[in-house]
Amino acid sequence: MSALATAFADARAQKRAALVCYAMGGDPSIAATEELLLALDAAGADVLELGVPFSDPIADGPVLQAAALRALSGGTTLHALLAMATRLKGKLRAPLVLMGYANPFFRFGVEAFATAAAAAGIAGAIVPDLPLEEADWLRTPLDAQGLDLVLLCAPTTGRARMEAIANASRGFLYAVSLTGVTGARTELPPDVTDYLASLRACSPVPVAVGFGIARPEQAAAMGKLADGVVVGSALVNAHREQGAQGAAALCAAIRAALG
Amino acid sequence: MSRPLRIKLCGIRTVEDARLCAAAGADELGVVFAPRSKRRVSIAEARAIRESLPPALGVIGVFQDAVFDGPEGIFATAREVGLSAVQLHGAIPPDLFSSALGAGFPLPIYIALQLTDRASLPDLSSLRGCARVLLDGPRGGSGESFPWALAREARAHFRGAIFVAGGLNPDNVAAAVLDAQPDGVDVASGIENASGRKDPALVRAFVHAAKAAAQDLPREISRASAHDQESAMSTRELPELFTSDPGPLPDARGRFGAFGGRFVPETLIPALDELESAFREARADPAYREALARLLCDYAGRPTPLFRANRLQTALGAAARIYLKREDLLHTGAHKLNNTLGQGLLAKRMGKQRFIAETGAGQHGVASATVAALLGLDCVVYMGAEDVRRQAPNVARMKLLGAEVRPVEAGARTLKDAMNEALRDWVTNVRGTYYCIGSAAGPHPYPLLVRELQKIIGEEIAQQSLAHEGRLPDAVLACVGGGSNAIGAFHRFIAESSVQLFGVEAAGHGLGSGKHGASMARGKPGILHGSLSYLLQDDDGQVAEAHSISAGLDYPGVGPELSHLCATGRLQTLSATDDEALAAVTLLARHEGILCALESAHAIAALRKLPRALLDDPRSVVVVNLSGRGDKDLGTLISALGGGAP
Numbered sequence: 001m002s003a004l005a006t007a008f009a010d011a012r013a014q015k016r017a018a019l020v021c022y023a024m025g026g027d028p029s030i031a032a033t034e035e036l037l038l039a040l041d042a043a044g045a046d047v048l049e050l051g052v053p054f055s056d057p058i059a060d061g062p063v064l065q066a067a068a069l070r071a072l073s074g075g076t077t078l079h080a081l082l083a084m085a086t087r088l089k090g091k092l093r094a095p096l097v098l099m100g101y102a103n104p105f106f107r108f109g110v111e112a113f114a115t116a117a118a119a120a121g122i123a124g125a126i127v128p129d130l131p132l133e134e135a136d137w138l139r140t141p142l143d144a145q146g147l148d149l150v151l152l153c154a155p156t157t158g159r160a161r162m163e164a165i166a167n168a169s170r171g172f173l174y175a176v177s178l179t180g181v182t183g184a185r186t187e188l189p190p191d192v193t194d195y196l197a198s199l200r201a202c203s204p205v206p207v208a209v210g211f212g213i214a215r216p217e218q219a220a221a222m223g224k225l226a227d228g229v230v231v232g233s234a235l236v237n238a239h240r241e242q243g244a245q246g247a248a249a250l251c252a253a254i255r256a257a258l259g
Numbered sequence: 260m261s262r263p264l265r266i267k268l269c270g271i272r273t274v275e276d277a278r279l280c281a282a283a284g285a286d287e288l289g290v291v292f293a294p295r296s297k298r299r300v301s302i303a304e305a306r307a308i309r310e311s312l313p314p315a316l317g318v319i320g321v322f323q324d325a326v327f328d329g330p331e332g333i334f335a336t337a338r339e340v341g342l343s344a345v346q347l348h349g350a351i352p353p354d355l356f357s358s359a360l361g362a363g364f365p366l367p368i369y370i371a372l373q374l375t376d377r378a379s380l381p382d383l384s385s386l387r388g389c390a391r392v393l394l395d396g397p398r399g400g401s402g403e404s405f406p407w408a409l410a411r412e413a414r415a416h417f418r419g420a421i422f423v424a425g426g427l428n429p430d431n432v433a434a435a436v437l438d439a440q441p442d443g444v445d446v447a448s449g450i451e452n453a454s455g456r457k458d459p460a461l462v463r464a465f466v467h468a469a470k471a472a473a474q475d476l477p478r479e480i481s482r483a484s485a486h487d488q489e490s491a492m493s494t495r496e497l498p499e500l501f502t503s504d505p506g507p508l509p510d511a512r513g514r515f516g517a518f519g520g521r522f523v524p525e526t527l528i529p530a531l532d533e534l535e536s537a538f539r540e541a542r543a544d545p546a547y548r549e550a551l552a553r554l555l556c557d558y559a560g561r562p563t564p565l566f567r568a569n570r571l572q573t574a575l576g577a578a579a580r581i582y583l584k585r586e587d588l589l590h591t592g593a594h595k596l597n598n599t600l601g602q603g604l605l606a607k608r609m610g611k612q613r614f615i616a617e618t619g620a621g622q623h624g625v626a627s628a629t630v631a632a633l634l635g636l637d638c639v640v641y642m643g644a645e646d647v648r649r650q651a652p653n654v655a656r657m658k659l660l661g662a663e664v665r666p667v668e669a670g671a672r673t674l675k676d677a678m679n680e681a682l683r684d685w686v687t688n689v690r691g692t693y694y695c696i697g698s699a700a701g702p703h704p705y706p707l708l709v710r711e712l713q714k715i716i717g718e719e720i721a722q723q724s725l726a727h728e729g730r731l732p733d734a735v736l737a738c739v740g741g742g743s744n745a746i747g748a749f750h751r752f753i754a755e756s757s758v759q760l761f762g763v764e765a766a767g768h769g770l771g772s773g774k775h776g777a778s779m780a781r782g783k784p785g786i787l788h789g790s791l792s793y794l795l796q797d798d799d800g801q802v803a804e805a806h807s808i809s810a811g812l813d814y815p816g817v818g819p820e821l822s823h824l825c826a827t828g829r830l831q832t833l834s835a836t837d838d839e840a841l842a843a844v845t846l847l848a849r850h851e852g853i854l855c856a857l858e859s860a861h862a863i864a865a866l867r868k869l870p871r872a873l874l875d876d877p878r879s880v881v882v883v884n885l886s887g888r889g890d891k892d893l894g895t896l897i898s899a900l901g902g903g904a905p
Binding site (some may be wrong): 025055056057058059060061065072077078079101102103104105106107108128129130131132134136151152153154155156157158161165176179180181 | 491502512521525526527529670675679682683686687688690786788789793796800801802896
């Protein structure tokens with residue numbers, strides 16, 4: 001069983017949804033991210049998503065756009081994030097998965113990336129601009145290294161396509177909760193219940209829901225509908241305003257709300 | 260009241276007769292290859308006739324029963340002689356037009372029909388791809404005529420030109436012209452003397468009588484059938500759209516070789532699928548094609564002229580014959596409207612009321628706002644804040660047209676950032692929104708869609724070059740930002756190996772400066788805005804900021820089809836700096852009286868950089884796609900050139 005699958009199975013054994021926490025790599029420095037990841041891990045995150053900053057993040061709202069810009073102006077690169085992951089090897093309980101846009105991986109070289117990521121102890125990757133039809137290109141080398149390529153589903157995805165994506169996804173399936181970009185929302189769309197139920201019915205891997213989830217009570221509600229809950233922009237905001245301990249406090253509150 | 264009437268004098272057998280007919284005012288001459296004709300000429304004789312005449316005077320080859328020896332022999336003869344069109348009599352192969360396309364045969368094909376009475380008039384609507392029908396008497400070449408009024412009935416069913424032949428002579432041609440109201444007349448025996456030679460007096464009398472009668476024709480072509488009255492509104496011939504196959508590229512995954520694809524969030528994939536199938540259906544639907552053709556013609560002003568730029572050629576010291584494809588004369592001032600009209604009609608078909616677009620120079624934004632106003636759609640245009648500043652007139656135009664302009668403050672605040680924001684809008688509002696991409700870039704099917712809508716530029720260049728020069732051009736140049744005007748101008752010629760294609764990129768402060776927009780010359784393959792293409796980027800895969808004085812070229816990527824053509828060597832790249840483009844604006848303005856866009860000025864500037872063999876050869880025909888007009892750049896030009904006088 002992969003590290004991601006194990007993390008979801010452990011949460012399931014505790015009869016709760018897994019908590020996936022996002023941090024933008026290098027925002028505002030590599031050292032700060034290192035401290036943040038350790039704090040989130042200690043506060044109860046089940047999976048850590050490490051954002052790889054990109055110059056043109058078309059699926060991100062203002063909070064993550066600004067975070068990427070801060071990271072890039074600090075000189076953050078994919079190489080530097082892999083070096084950081086290597087340093088953190090053995091220090092984190094939660095598996096570390098990279099989340100970033102396709103081009104930096106493409107530029108790195110997908111074979112070289114898969115090898116370097118495996119050596120750095122990375123569990124997998126989530127690439128929001130890599131839909132099912134383009135996924136083989138990265139999944140094949142990651143598969144060869146035993147790493148998971150997590151695919152995404154959206155509310156616009158039709159039934160047959162949901163099944164194809166779920167079957168091709170590794171580790172877990174990332175359910176985008178709404179049509180839109182990342183960022184906190186006060187309300188999630190009413191049809192999310194049916195949507196997540198359909199996904200779970202057809203998916204052989206756990207389903208984690210993300211986009212728009214910011215507060216503990218939202219996470220608790222979503223946690224009843226999915227196998228995992230992803231919190232991103234709210235943590236990035238908390239980190240920016242209150243530092244690593246502020247983000248860890250939010251993480252712990254959400255984790256408590258999940259049960 | 261008058262209307263142009265073309266006069267074709269046919270059955271020319273000698274150089275002497277050819278010169279006589281040309282001097283008398285014929286618009287075109289015919290040479291007969293039909294084996295049993297008494298006017299038959301050999302290929303050598305036909306070539307001597309062709310070479311004795313000015314290039315602008317068309318020579319048309321007349322062939323009999325193409326169904327027996329297949330069209331290939333005819334195509335070969337046409338090339339050997341230098342014919343400007345072929346006219347086919349007798350049985351026609353059913354797949355004639357598709358096999359001509361398949362054989363890369365670029366000349367117009369005319370069909371001759373023998374008529375006795377109304378019942379003998381065939382269904383002309385089946386003659387798609389045919390540029391002209393020649394309505395002839397019951398026995399071709401016999402001097403017998405048919406009821407001329409049938410020609411007016413034929414109009415209701417046929418878009419191409421209608422010529423009348425059969426028994427015409429100096430005495431009856433006026434009556435035939437008034438009765439048939441044709442686009443042209445064709446005569447052979449009626450201008451010959453007893454020994455079968457062209458008679459100078461008869462030739463002159465025929466031309467005079469025909470032209471005099473044309474003075475009395477109504478300006479509008481009258482159409483016989485009532486249901487076609489709407490068509491009569493059109494004063495020009497409507498373009499035939501999507502007649503050529505889209506070709507092998509892109510493949511089913513939207514790939515042009517290694518380039519293209521769909522690198523977008525999953526949320527958009529179903530919308531892209533929906534768009535792709537809607538376009539395929541629309542493309543095959545005569546109603547969509549007709550609506551688009553009518554707008555391109557009556558609203559936008561197609562075809563745009565191909566203009567021989569003599570003074571520019573002299574100023575450049577070039578021997579090559581330089582032509583400008585005047586897309587700057589299209590409504591809204593650039594080629595962009597070709598695309599937005601097609602996509603606007605598509606949005607209506609798909610029932611999407613909200614119409615969003617990104618824009619750099621503002622030309623695509625204006626073209627989108629224009630179409631939205633025309634079709635009653637709600638338009639939002641994303642534009643980088645820097646571009647809002649430097650293209651202020653276009654911002655004002657968009658607002659006047661009723662569009663909402665949203666300035667984008669991210670990144671370098673130019674086209675790339677505007678496109679990011681438009682994509683985010685689409686991800687959010689995907690269900691009711693149509694995203695109208697302005698370049699042949701973005702995720703599949705946009706590169707296909709935009710190219711199909713822009714390729715009319717190159718198709719017109721081919722036809723016009725044949726009309727002006729009797730052949731295709733030797734080189735076509737276009738500036739390249741994302742590349743929609745370039746792929747539009749180039750696509751017709753990709754399979755024509757004799758036509759060199761030059762894409763001109765923005766060299767900004769110089770290719771070595773790091774401040775430029777030359778993604779093909781200096782970029783590496785990468786993924787931006789949904790497709791894999793050449794991209795300016797750093798070693799970490801972060802997209803670099805482009806620079807160009809022209810907002811339309813200030814983009815770090817380029818469309819996937821151009822990337823493929825560049826990678827495979829079919830497309831050659833040139834570049835021009837900011838300063839060279841500024842100088843080219845002035846050069847063209849002072850020598851041809853045309854103030855072109857800074858984008859297009861890059862292509863003008865690159866003329867000097869063409870290979871010498873092309874530039875120094877007086878037989879070379881070089882076409883520059885003048886993609887837009889320069890009014891929008893006045894602010895930039897005034898500050899750069901100090902009011903215009905360097």
